[in-house]
Amino acid sequence: MMGMVMRSFASFVEDHYGEEVADEALSTEGLSTDGAYTTVGYYPTDDLVKMVITTSNSTDVEVPVLIQRFGFDLFSKLADGHADMMQDFTNPIDLLASIESVIHVNVRRLYKDTELPRFDVIERQGDEHLTLAYSSTRPFADLAHGLVHGCLNHFGAEGRATVEREDVKADGTSSVFRIAVRPEGSEPCETKPTPSSQD
């Protein structure tokens, strides 16, 4: 797992649940570096899982929800950190459809050893409908879910969008997301609360 994700998680916990909870997460027993992470390092995925569980226990927020919220938050951090890359996209469907072919290609240029999940486009209809297949060796379908919402929020489309998730595997390593975005100016749709609104 990239160190940037670890630090982002610590930052997310501190911002949303306070310094004390963040301290508890980073003090979790058995972390590979005793909670000292750099953005440029690589760390065991288990470290993140352990910190998520600690945080969930500390906050009584369920793990899937906590991870989705983190994904929502993570997207904005990624977007801020790579503003130049974001300039090429004008709507969320374009960006989500280009994760594999454009964004991950650029990520590998910066972090050649990183192991990335796959986001394969199953079907796309213009800028309104996209069926995206997530697969990974890690159980982070919830994180992907949060990232999708983070993306919609980044482009101001959260209120016009619906995201249906179908878990292909129960362990969180494979899911399909059906994303619909209505054109700007159309009526808001009724959606489930987004991860950010659950704070």
Place this chain on the structure above:
Amino acid sequence: MRNETDPVLARLKRSLAREQRARQSAESLLESKSAALYKALEDLRHESAFSRDISEAADAAADGIALTDAEGIFTYMNHAHAAIFQYEPAELIGQSWSVLYEPHIAQRIGAQAMPIVFSEGSWRGEAVGRRKDASAIVQEIALTARPENQGLICITRDASARKAREARMREMEHQLRVSENSIAYYLLSHTVAHDLANLLAVIEGNSAILAEALGDGELADRVGRIATATNSARDVITSLETGVDHTLRGSAEVDLVQFLRKSISLAESIKPSAVDLKVELPEHAEAITNEVLLSRSVLNIAKNAFEALSDGGHLTIRLIPGGEAEDKPCSLRLGPEGLDPDWVIELIDDGPGFSGDDLQTYFEPFTSTKSKATTSGLGLLSVRALAESRAASVEIYSEAGEGTRYRILLPKNREQPRPYKPTAKPAASARILIVDDEVEIGEVLSAQLKRKGYEASFIGDPTLALEVLLASETIDLVITDLNMPQMAGDTLARRVKAAKPDLPFILVSGQSGFVAETNLFEARLRKPVRPHDLYNAVDQVVRGGAPI
């Protein structure tokens, strides 16, 4: 002041400690990444330099090199490739390869060559391209598929020069073949003439003896008719010989330097580019020889060397004074032995050479050591004819794997007639030795001379005659045939005169074209010898007349 048990202070300390460890970890990672980056940069510099070298080599290569993308569009082309088609590289990069061919040729390449490239990885062949000025160009092409279906690598060279050289080679081979026919006929006619002359000599000599013995009368008249018929037969022999290309007969003074320059110029027109030809000539050189036979010999030897060296090698042609020519090993010698040459022409190649068995048959008509699958080949009959004309001696040295060396030894230039010292004895008592491998001729000449009062004797083996002549002080004159299997007549004369320069020799030969142009003989007679010609020649030589 917060105390040590203050949980906030403790949390801040833990956070600080984590950040310090993270910073140390980041610094450590930074150092290792920096080192890796430096190494990667060095590797990149090396690869970049290597790529630049490869690129420069490709740019400077003599062969045409081009790359196309998967659509057949040129993405790179060196100058040589563009120049073959009279373009600059920039004019063709970005264009389809098909612009270099007429549509039907491009279609054929696409239909026949490309499927092989994509199924087998490469294709090699020839094609007729189209230059910028629309003229045709024959090119050799090697097409190779680039990895991952990225297009083609095309290596090409202009085959026009090679084609033209091959055409010149075929033309020269045709001319040499015609020439070899002519020389074969020449050798055959002289062999026939020689044999007929020997038979006629026996008939004519015996007829003359019979006529003298019979005096007048019907029988003497009938013997006279035999002599008349013999004379007519002599004319038939002359006709047979004159039917041959007259340029193949006799010898003349030849400007060797000019002659060799002309021959080498002809040879260069068929020289493969892989052969390095080195020529060493003096400023002036002249010799007495048959220019036509010598020219064809040099060309034939050079042509055979070029074919033997088709994959590359060296041929040296040099003309060196006889005095500077060292004795060298010799696998086969043709022509006069013991020749003291004025000039030696050497043709030395470092090709595969050939074995002694091949060497024996190399000088037969239409014989070649080359593969019958590739060419019928030409023998070196001209070399044999040159040697048999006595206008040169030829030494050949060759061993399989060691190349081949020809040495053409040209006899000394025409010498001024030596003052002849006549025998002090009365002509009729002069002792004459006749040397001829034809027993009948030897005996009849001996009988004719005895009837005129000379002490004539006959030896059929010239090697035995050599021993006798070197040992004897009583022989006043030698009459010898030219072509004898054991030793040629001019060789016999040369060896004897080396010890006894004043002993006169008369040459009696049945081959008018094969007269050695040396000063070895005080007189030369043509077989069949008319009796009065024989008596006159002997009388003149014995009495001290000028050489005939």
